[in-house]
Amino acid sequence: MNRRDALKLSVLGAAAVVTNGVAKENEAQKTSVAPLAHPLNGKARVAIIGGGYAGLSVAKAIREHNKEAEIVIFESKNVFASCPYSNLWIGGVEGTSYEELLFSPLEPAITYGYEVVNEKVIAIDRKAKTLTTLGNTYAYTLLVLATGIEYDYAPFGLDAEEARACRTLFPASYTGGEEQLTLKKKVENFTEGVFVITVPKGAYRCPPAPYERAALIASYFQAKGRKAKVVLLDPRDKPTTKSKGFLEAFAKYEGYLEYLPTSNITNIDLAKKVVAYDVFDVNTKQFVKQTLAFDDANIIPANKASALLTGAGLAVTSTGWGRVVAPGFQSVSDPDVYIVGDVLGEYPFPKSAQMANSCGLIAGEQIGRRLSGRDPRVGAELPANVCYSMVSPTTAIAVTHQAYLEEKSVKVKAELFENADEATAVATKDWYKGITASIFS
Ligand SMILES: Cc1cc2nc3c(=O)[nH]c(=O)nc-3n(C[C@H](O)[C@H](O)[C@H](O)COP(=O)(O)OP(=O)(O)OC[C@H]3O[C@@H](n4cnc5c(N)ncnc54)[C@H](O)[C@@H]3O)c2cc1C
Structure with a gap:
């Protein structure tokens, strides 16, 4: 083992260094401060x-x-x-x-x-x-x-285990790679029913992205003549940005896109595919509890x-x-x-x-x-x-x-x-x- 490898192991901690002759080498290192595996090379x-x-x-x-x-x-x-x-x-x-x-x-x-x-x-x-x-x-x-950014599923009432399951089953596709590939397949294979998209609470990456995505997927369902509808659940009372432009666009996808503002998700039952949310009633000025069953979803959580x-x-x-x-x-x-x-x-x-x-x-x-x-x-x-x-x-x-x-x-x-x-x-x-x-x- 060369010096560099030994130093890498010292970073990994005690569990990694108890085999072969490494333990002795490590013993010697305990008494001095281990030099860096990758020190500066005389340059900034x-x-x-x-x-x-x-x-x-x-x-x-x-x-x-x-x-x-x-x-x-x-x-x-x-x-x-x-x-x-x-x-x-x-x-x-x-x-x-x-x-x-x-x-x-x-x-x-x-x-x-x-x-x-x-x-x-x-x-x-x-x-x-x-x-x-x-x-x-x-x-x-x-x-x-x-x-x-990283994902934060807690505002949707999901614990760590449920959050992992949610990312797998209904990927946000708010970061590049596997989630994008899976969401694309879901949209292509979705022949009928309710396809939920959620708008995150708080500050999040690309404020218009959930609205743009909802419009384009609804347009895709419409062009293919599918009995499929995007339901966009938004905790805000109107789109976060470019609200006039998005609302005008949504009106053109009647039957293919339903926009539900002031809809504050409180829980998602991943197995039953049901979203629970509070919706603000402008007449009573109170939140009313609602549920929505879906066939597939693009769950975009809060960002942190x-x-x-x-x-x-x-x-x-x-x-x-x-x-x-x-x-x-x-x-x-x-x-x-x-x-x-x-x-x-x-x-x-x-x-x-x-x-x-x-x-x-x-x-x-x-x-x-x-x-x-x-x-x-x-x-x-x-x-x-x-x-x-x-x-x-x-x-x-x-x-x-x-x-x-x-x-x-x-x-x-x-x-x-x-x-x-x-x-x-x-x-x-x-x-x-x-x-x-x-x-x-
Ligand atoms: C669907 C969608 C559409 C969008 N459209 C637009 C658009 O049209 N125009 C626009 O301007 N913006 C758009 N955005 C927003 C844009 O993607 C982000 O704002 C942008 O990626 C931010 O760049 P960043 O470098 O901060 O983060 P990122 O591009 O996410 O880069 C961060 C990188 O850090 C890496 N990383 C994190 N932690 C660690 C670690 N501990 N060790 C090593 N690596 C780490 C991650 O792997 C990641 O690659 C869109 C976003 C989405 C989701």
Whole structure:
């Protein structure tokens, strides 16, 4: 066994080191502090946790502004499967394919000169400036948290075991990969009955996505002439965003789409396929208990931030998302930790790939300049967003967001484009091709 392997084992803990001659070697190590398996190589190392839209954008921008730093992305998946554009494929929009969602992060890694480590980070030690994966410990100079979202089924009244079952039986498809493939099959095979889609409570990834998905699946059922109906359960009194545009679109799917606002799910019986929910009665101003039997479902739960944040003692908002010093991306708890993408909770930004990309490019520039001893120009540039939603196979609506500073606090100006048209549908496809090309080529 070489020194490096022995050190990996020391990370795994006592259970892994009691065989062969390793126990003796380990005994010797107990008396001294174990050196790092992956110390710094005489260069600054930026460790980025998460190789999604945010993390990959940060890596690219750092390299554009700093040629020397070692950049390492830690990503638990080994293929990038995009959420943007996935609703089009799931809803059977002509000309879309699953291949269009798939990318290899190794390609930009080769182009821009960074490394992708296919390991899940399980702990951060900010004092030692290290992060730990299942088998290794890595030192870092600066750390970027770009971990996206995790699912939280608790607001639906499901315990941990039920939550696992729910993800398997009725996948949210709110992250790329197997859930998308399964949801697509479910939609294709659904010949008749009620197909439930749920809108999450609280702040969640891509506010328009459940509405876009409902419209496209209803359009698919309609085009195929199926006796099938999408029932969209929403805890809000109207769609979270672009409400006029979505409600106008829903009206065109009469018989294929039923929108149930102010419907607050309290439990899901996974075996019987029944949703229990409280619905707000505007006349009595009270919640009334209801149940709905379904034949299949796309259960999208609430979203939450990775436990890595609180595990590392990083400050979070009252709802658990990462806090940073405005108008930049450094954690309020540690200037050597940056937080970008959906996991960020400081600003009134929607959780979108465009915002993750925009914030990632700005944060990456700040990091690159900082590591070169230059002014990081925090606040010189603020992020912007554009978010398109298809409401039929050929038409779309949109919203833009521009961040601005008002008395040192970051605000957002939104502009809505809610008259569905074909030009916006073309722009939707162009946007997707543009953002993925800018990250992956
Ligand atoms: C159906 C749908 C449609 C959407 N459409 C649009 C759209 O049209 N436009 C738009 O702008 N946005 C859209 N979005 C939103 C967009 O997908 C997200 O906002 C975007 O992915 C956020 O990027 P991120 O890098 O923060 O998170 P992600 O892209 O999810 O990346 C986070 C990565 O971190 C990794 N990770 C997490 N924890 C660890 C760990 N401990 N160790 C190692 N790796 C870890 C995860 O595996 C993941 O790959 C859509 C979302 C959905 C669900």
